[in-house]
Amino acid sequence: AQSVTQLGSHVSVSEGALVLLRCNYSSSVPPYLFWYVQYPNQGLQLLLKYTTGATLVKGINGFEAEFKKSETSFHLTKPSAHMSDAAEYFCAVSRLVTGGGNKLTFGTGTQLKVEL
Amino acid sequence: ETGVTQSPTHLIKTRGQQVTLRCSSQSGHNTVSWYQQALGQGPQFIFQYYREEENGRGNFPPRFSGLQFPNYSSELNVNALELDDSALYLCASSIPSGTGSYGYTFGSGTRLTVV
Numbered sequence: 641a642q643s644v645t646q647l648g649s650h651v652s653v654s655e656g657a658l659v660l661l662r663c664n665y666s667s668s669v670p671p672y673l674f675w676y677v678q679y680p681n682q683g684l685q686l687l688l689k690y691t692t693g694a695t696l697v698k699g700i701n702g703f704e705a706e707f708k709k710s711e712t713s714f715h716l717t718k719p720s721a722h723m724s725d726a727a728e729y730f731c732a733v734s735r736l737v738t739g740g741g742n743k744l745t746f747g748t749g750t751q752l753k754v755e756l
Numbered sequence: 757e758t759g760v761t762q763s764p765t766h767l768i769k770t771r772g773q774q775v776t777l778r779c780s781s782q783s784g785h786n787t788v789s790w791y792q793q794a795l796g797q798g799p800q801f802i803f804q805y806y807r808e809e810e811n812g813r814g815n816f817p818p819r820f821s822g823l824q825f826p827n828y829s830s831e832l833n834v835n836a837l838e839l840d841d842s843a844l845y846l847c848a849s850s851i852p853s854g855t856g857s858y859g860y861t862f863g864s865g866t867r868l869t870v871v
Contacts (some may be wrong), residue, residue, distance in 0.1 A: 676862075681864075681867075682864050683760075683762075683846055683862035684799070684846065684848075684862040685862070686859050689859050730798055730799075732798075737804070737811075737812035737813070737814075738813075739804075739810065739812045739813065740806075740811045740812070741787070741789075741804040741806060741811035741812030742804070742812065743789065743804065744789075744791075744799070744801065744848075744860065745801070746798030747798055748797060748798050749796075
């Protein structure tokens with residue numbers, strides 16, 4: 641079964657420092673991978689996705705992620721953290737379901753705190 | 757283009773009651789999914805609708821049911837509410853893309869509290 645594991649439920653960085661949020665996937669076939677961000681009391685916003693092609697994916701707000709098949713990883717990075725990046729981040733993998741549809745399976749999330 | 761809108765934003769219900777949550781999909785999207793997000797957890801897939809038919813379901817009991825209308829809007833109905841049903845319910849819309857590579861647009865959710 642396809643799933644994702646997010647290492648670190650809480651990550652704290654200083655403003656201007658590198659952000660690194662970790663995600664590892666398990667999949668027997670090439671996965672479609674996503675990163676979503678959730679601000680307090682809001683829904684999920686798509687940051688970026690990997691489907692096929694280039695393994696380095698650039699998203700919104702300066703975030704990017706690299707698909708590494710050899711490491712089964714899809715870590716999210718941002719060179720310089722901003723206070724507005726404080727939020728919860730979810731890694732997800734898309735998979736087919738019985739009936740012909742598909743669903744996202746999410747990790748448990750990583751709460752990012754940005755300190756002055 | 758309008759995004760995904762959900763109503764109501766907050767709801768308090770008593771155990772045993774029934775509730776209906778509503779969702780309008782993003783313009784051009786004809787596939788709607790519902791997710792339950794308990795406090796401190798990632799969203800869990802409830803079901804998906806395409807062309808008014810359920811085409812995928814997660815590990816939720818039959819008291820969770822849904823509808824999709826010709827305009828692609830959707831409802832989530834939960835009968836016999838339990839305390840554990842307290843959660844943020846998220847609606848997500850998309851276009852069909854086989855394996856889901858297109859991605860989803862999420863609404864802001866309905867916060868349901870069961871007392």
